[in-house]
Amino acid sequence: MPDLIHQPYWLTMGPLLIVSVTAFVVMILEFIFLKGLRRWLVWPALAGVLAALVPAVEHLWAKPTAALNTVMIDGFASVFTLLILVSAALILLFSYAYSAEQPLAAEHTYLILFGVAGALAMASAVDLITLYIGLELLSVASYVLVAVRRKSVRAVEGGIKYLIMGSVGSAVLLYGMSFIYGISGTTNLVQLGQLGGQLYQQYPAIVLLGFILMLCGMGFKLSLVPFHMWTPDAYDGAPSPISSFLATLSKAAAFAMLLRMLLFIFNGVATEVFYWAGIFAAATMLAGNLLALPQRNMKRLLAFSSVAQAGYALIPLALIGPSYTDWTGLFDSLAFYLFAYTFMTIGAFAVVSVVGQSSQTATDDALHGLYQRSPWLAGALTVFLLSLAGMPLTGGFLGKFYIFMETIHFQAVWLGVLLFVASVVSFYYYLGWVRHMFRRDADAAAVQPIHAGPVMNLVVALCVAGTLVLGVVPAALLHPLQWVQWF
Amino acid sequence: MDNPVVSVPTGSLLGLAAILFCIGLYGVLTKRNLIMVLISLELMLNAVNINLVAFSRLGVAPNLDGQVFALFTITVAAAEIAVGLALVLAAFRLRKSTEVKDLNTEKY
Numbered sequence: 001m002p003d004l005i006h007q008p009y010w011l012t013m014g015p016l017l018i019v020s021v022t023a024f025v026v027m028i029l030e031f032i033f034l035k036g037l038r039r040w041l042v043w044p045a046l047a048g049v050l051a052a053l054v055p056a057v058e059h060l061w062a063k064p065t066a067a068l069n070t071v072m073i074d075g076f077a078s079v080f081t082l083l084i085l086v087s088a089a090l091i092l093l094f095s096y097a098y099s100a101e102q103p104l105a106a107e108h109t110y111l112i113l114f115g116v117a118g119a120l121a122m123a124s125a126v127d128l129i130t131l132y133i134g135l136e137l138l139s140v141a142s143y144v145l146v147a148v149r150r151k152s153v154r155a156v157e158g159g160i161k162y163l164i165m166g167s168v169g170s171a172v173l174l175y176g177m178s179f180i181y182g183i184s185g186t187t188n189l190v191q192l193g194q195l196g197g198q199l200y201q202q203y204p205a206i207v208l209l210g211f212i213l214m215l216c217g218m219g220f221k222l223s224l225v226p227f228h229m230w231t232p233d234a235y236d237g238a239p240s241p242i243s244s245f246l247a248t249l250s251k252a253a254a255f256a257m258l259l260r261m262l263l264f265i266f267n268g269v270a271t272e273v274f275y276w277a278g279i280f281a282a283a284t285m286l287a288g289n290l291l292a293l294p295q296r297n298m299k300r301l302l303a304f305s306s307v308a309q310a311g312y313a314l315i316p317l318a319l320i321g322p323s324y325t326d327w328t329g330l331f332d333s334l335a336f337y338l339f340a341y342t343f344m345t346i347g348a349f350a351v352v353s354v355v356g357q358s359s360q361t362a363t364d365d366a367l368h369g370l371y372q373r374s375p376w377l378a379g380a381l382t383v384f385l386l387s388l389a390g391m392p393l394t395g396g397f398l399g400k401f402y403i404f405m406e407t408i409h410f411q412a413v414w415l416g417v418l419l420f421v422a423s424v425v426s427f428y429y430y431l432g433w434v435r436h437m438f439r440r441d442a443d444a445a446a447v448q449p450i451h452a453g454p455v456m457n458l459v460v461a462l463c464v465a466g467t468l469v470l471g472v473v474p475a476a477l478l479h480p481l482q483w484v485q486w487f
Numbered sequence: 488m489d490n491p492v493v494s495v496p497t498g499s500l501l502g503l504a505a506i507l508f509c510i511g512l513y514g515v516l517t518k519r520n521l522i523m524v525l526i527s528l529e530l531m532l533n534a535v536n537i538n539l540v541a542f543s544r545l546g547v548a549p550n551l552d553g554q555v556f557a558l559f560t561i562t563v564a565a566a567e568i569a570v571g572l573a574l575v576l577a578a579f580r581l582r583k584s585t586e587v588k589d590l591n592t593e594k595y
Contacts, residue, residue, distance in 0.1 A: 129552075143570050143571075143574070144570060147574050150577040156574060160521065160571075160590060163567070163570060163574060164515065164528065167528045167567055168515055170567075171531035171535060174560060175534070175538065178535050178539045181539065181546070181552065181553055181556065182541075182547065183546070185547050185548025186552065187552050
């Protein structure tokens with residue numbers, strides 16, 4: 001029987017505990033608060049997330065330690081915890097600003113917090129059971145969040161599609177996990193990691209089956225290409241803050257869980273199995289960008305763009321090879337890309353939601369002449385779009401550049417070339433929006449200026465700052481990442 | 488535990504789970520009623536439970552982890568299906584139908 005008292009709980013689960021307690025406190029406050037005041041609940045929630053950032057930053061360089069062999073603190077967990085908390089803070093601010101225009105459900109705030117708690121568990125757990133519980137906590141909270149405006153047909157429809165696809169994904173993932181458990185007799189990732197290539201020598205077919213089932217199962221959550229069909233519907237049906245929640249926080253957590261599971265279980269047989277991820281990455285990059293080309297609806301276009309971005313971020317996973325020494329570079333490039341992606345995506349969703357609300361249309365006609373109506377929003381959206389497309393001086397460019405360099409370093413040039421081709425395709429639709437925004441209306445008197453609220457401006461400004469800082473001084477993030485002890 | 492009264496070969500249990508899983512997947516992809524889709528989902532998750540319990544008794548290293556895992560899976564699946572039924576109810580109130588084909592406001 002392990003010693004249950006003297007375990008490093010605070011070290012390993014500090015942010016998770018703070019976020020969970022905040023979620024319950026906000027839930028109880030929601031019963032007490034008057035109906036009109038409920039949108040103020042975002043502030044205690046935000047305070048909780050910011051308080052959780054303190055131990056997350058404090059333990060960023062902690063020595064890898066595990067509590068009860070179940071929850072672990074290491075560089076990997078700390079970096080993803082930081083990313084999840086930063087995006088949670090931005091999304092909460094975004095929800096507050098959004099709810100000034102359109103009322104959100106009372107459950108909205110604490111459901112986000114429960115989702116964040118699940119995401120944190122996915123980033124730091126090292127046991128298949130705990131990882132699964134974290135995943136489901138995040139997924140069930142997001143199914144409800146998508147469909148919470150239950151009077152709207154599109155919200156309910158998006159929610160049902162997401163729930164069905166997400167549950168199929170969980171079932172496939174669990175089926176893969178059950179095979180890995182069957183041939184090893186343990187659900188603990190550390191013990192599985194110590195077995196190394198032993199399992200593959202005994203049961204090559206079952207290990208390969210387990211790998212593919214787990215990759216496909218997580219592929220539903222990451223919206224990789226054969227499993228992406230729910231993405232545009234769910235993003236379009238959900239309120240904009242929730243679309244950005246699905247695109248950034250939920251995806252980052254799914255990446256953390258996927259990497260953690262696959263690396264620990266299959267580290268001994270990296271050359272035999274990981275190239276499968278390359279096939280998914282290639283299909284996702286190309287199909288995501290091609291499907292985005294004919295889209296007129298702004299949120300659906302951003303949904304397809306996030307599908308394509310997940311394909312770029314999957315490339316480092318496909319490059320994992322036999323030598324451990326090079327892995328840190330891969331994690332650096334993945335973490336950098338995900339940070340840049342978080343800022344630019346939340347920012348793009350924020351601007352699109354403001355513009356869509358004031359123009360009363362969801363298509364990109366809303367962007368027509370945006371520069372005349374609000375130069376600030378037009379400029380900010382231009383920064384986000386250029387970053388998503390991968391223009392220099394933005395975080396998105398450097399993220400793609402590092403991934404591209406890794407493909408050359410690991411001699412998988414075909415993936416690098418596909419990354420380049422897919423980016424060129426994406427320029428067409430990103431720059432199409434930019435062209436729309438800077439088109440001049442002949443009748444200048446009819447122009448109606450757009451004013452975003454102060455909190456919305458703060459969200460957009462923070463995202464612009466994040467995108468530009470990562471683009472101009474990448475060392476601000478890369479330097480700390482180099483000191484992180486990943487495992 | 489050491490002396491099972493009825494001994495079932497592992498292969499047939501895994502085969503049962505695989506068949507159930509495939510029936511469930513087929514149902515999710517082809518059924519036209521949302522309730523049937525949810526039932527098919529449940530079938531997939533239960534196939535996983537059979538797998539886990541079979542492995543926990545007859546796997547390479549038999550132990551109780553698999554049964555604990557199955558308990559967690561059952562609990563989480565119940566939560567998932569509860570949300571699913573609530574959404575089906577919401578869809579029924581809006582469209583007066585639980586057919587998949589009526590969820591077509593969002594088109595490519």
